[in-house]
Amino acid sequence: MNASSNNYTQIESDISTPNGASEGRTAGNTNALDNFTWAQKLKESSHPIALVFYIFFRLGPIFLYMFGSFIIGFVTEKNRFILHFILIVLLVCADFWNIKNISGRLLVGLRWWNEIATEGTNGEFENVWVFETANPERYINPIDSKVFWALLYAQPVIWSLLGILALFKLEFLYLILIIISISLSVTNGLAYTRCDKFRKANGLASDLVSRTTNNLLSRLNPFSS
Numbered sequence: 001m002n003a004s005s006n007n008y009t010q011i012e013s014d015i016s017t018p019n020g021a022s023e024g025r026t027a028g029n030t031n032a033l034d035n036f037t038w039a040q041k042l043k044e045s046s047h048p049i050a051l052v053f054y055i056f057f058r059l060g061p062i063f064l065y066m067f068g069s070f071i072i073g074f075v076t077e078k079n080r081f082i083l084h085f086i087l088i089v090l091l092v093c094a095d096f097w098n099i100k101n102i103s104g105r106l107l108v109g110l111r112w113w114n115e116i117a118t119e120g121t122n123g124e125f126e127n128v129w130v131f132e133t134a135n136p137e138r139y140i141n142p143i144d145s146k147v148f149w150a151l152l153y154a155q156p157v158i159w160s161l162l163g164i165l166a167l168f169k170l171e172f173l174y175l176i177l178i179i180i181s182i183s184l185s186v187t188n189g190l191a192y193t194r195c196d197k198f199r200k201a202n203g204l205a206s207d208l209v210s211r212t213t214n215n216l217l218s219r220l221n222p223f224s225s
Contacts, residue, residue, distance in 0.1 A: 044141070109199075112195050163182065
């Protein structure tokens with residue numbers, strides 16, 4: 001028993017190092033592992049460039065709203081608010097266009113748009129939502145899908161919190177900007193949610209037809225077991 005205890009103590013002293021060097025190496029290894037994990041996840045994406053631009057356009061307007069005025073102040077003090085306002089609007093519009101036309105199609109295989117259809121002969125117009133889905137056999141990368149849906153729903157929530165803060169601070173011009181941002185973000189969110197439901201319903205219908213056809217053919221086939 002004593003020999004076993006002495007050996008255990010010796011092993012303890014060999015592992016431990018003075019002055020916290022062991023803790024430093026452990027922290028460094030953890031940071032390196034985290035960096036490796038993020039880089040690895042990005043490499044595992046089916047469309048890494050599209051994913052990077054999607055993250056940039058989703059988070060860019062919020063970052064610019066929170067810190068843009070301070071950063072612009074280093075460049076110029078003249079018309080700082082106007083420049084800040086315009087840059088945010090441009091980023092928000094770019095984010096809306098990117099999600100609607102590029103990110104949704106590449107990352108999750110979905111796309112939507114509006115068409116104005118003539119209803120009857122009375123000259124009335126109807127706003128029609130059109131949904132487009134990729135081939136059901138197409139592989140949807142789980143990393144792309146998780147990031148897409150997470151940021152799609154998270155951004156309007158963050159804008160809403162910033163809107164409440166702007167209301168308390170009586171920053172009504174910024175509040176108008178936030179309302180515009182929320183409107184565009186919610187439009188994309190609702191459209192892609194409906195498009196995803198359409199894809200799932202279409203997939204269930206196709207699967208049902210396929211199973212029914214296979215069962216019917218198997219019954220009609222005299223050689224089937």
